[in-house]
Amino acid sequence: RKEVEQDPGPFNVPEGATVAFNCTYSNSASQSFFWYRQDCRKEPKLLMSVYSSGNEDGRFTAQLNRASQYISLLIRDSKLSDSATYLCVVSGMGGKLIFGQGTTLQVKP
Amino acid sequence: NAGVTQTPKFQVLKTGQSMTLQCAQDMNHNSMYWYRQDPGMGLRLIYYSASEGTTDKGEVPNGYNVSRLNKREFSLRLESAAPSQTSVYFCASSEILAKNIQYFGAGTRLSVL
Numbered sequence: 001r002k003e004v005e006q007d008p009g010p011f012n013v014p015e016g017a018t019v020a021f022n023c024t025y026s027n028s029a030s031q032s033f034f035w036y037r038q039d040c041r042k043e044p045k046l047l048m049s050v051y052s053s054g055n056e057d058g059r060f061t062a063q064l065n066r067a068s069q070y071i072s073l074l075i076r077d078s079k080l081s082d083s084a085t086y087l088c089v090v091s092g093m094g095g096k097l098i099f100g101q102g103t104t105l106q107v108k109p
Numbered sequence: 110n111a112g113v114t115q116t117p118k119f120q121v122l123k124t125g126q127s128m129t130l131q132c133a134q135d136m137n138h139n140s141m142y143w144y145r146q147d148p149g150m151g152l153r154l155i156y157y158s159a160s161e162g163t164t165d166k167g168e169v170p171n172g173y174n175v176s177r178l179n180k181r182e183f184s185l186r187l188e189s190a191a192p193s194q195t196s197v198y199f200c201a202s203s204e205i206l207a208k209n210i211q212y213f214g215a216g217t218r219l220s221v222l
Contacts, residue, residue, distance in 0.1 A: 034209070
């Protein structure tokens with residue numbers, strides 16, 4: 001079993017749609033959780049950290065469920081510019097980060 | 110704001126050749142990392158340096174060596190390149206190992222023929 005699992009997609013949605021991605025992780029001792037965004041052939045960039053209480057940043061909402069060991073990302077009112085790969089990231093042993101393989105989102109006009 | 114700078118951006122090698130990928134950060138970060146990214150797989154940690162003067166193996170260290178030259182610079186060396194090392198390599202840095210937000214360089218696309 002992979003330490004961090006994501007549905008690779010692609011998720012094809014029209015502009016204005018709401019889309020949600022889930023990610024599961026195997027290490028119950030993980031303490032830090034993130035969503036990174038990666039555009040085609042570019043480097044990953046931090047989208048947002050994920051907190052136990054849930055957090056929102058504009059159109060993006062992240063949730064953490066420690067009991068079930070999953071993380072979610074909700075994008076409302078999708079824009080063409082949201083098209084990218086979204087990486088679920090979880091802290092592992094020694095503070096290192098474990099990256100999921102990513103979920104690809106394509107927003108269509 | 111340079112952030113994390115990697116050189117070169119592209120490289121083609123023949124099997125058995127050696128090369129060094131360079132990485133430098135200007136954010137005064139203590140920790141630095143080297144990852145590789147292959148299609149259909151997440152980023153995999155090759156080596157990391159928690160602080161100046163220390164280096165440790167990550168998930169896929171075989172075939173690579175690293176040097177933490179100073180606080181700013183962390184290089185990755187392929188002593189005898191193999192086709193299996195064809196990949197995109199990313200360098201990253203973070204304030205400290207346990208403060209996990211990492212900032213990435215633009216990557217090096219390496220092909221080994």
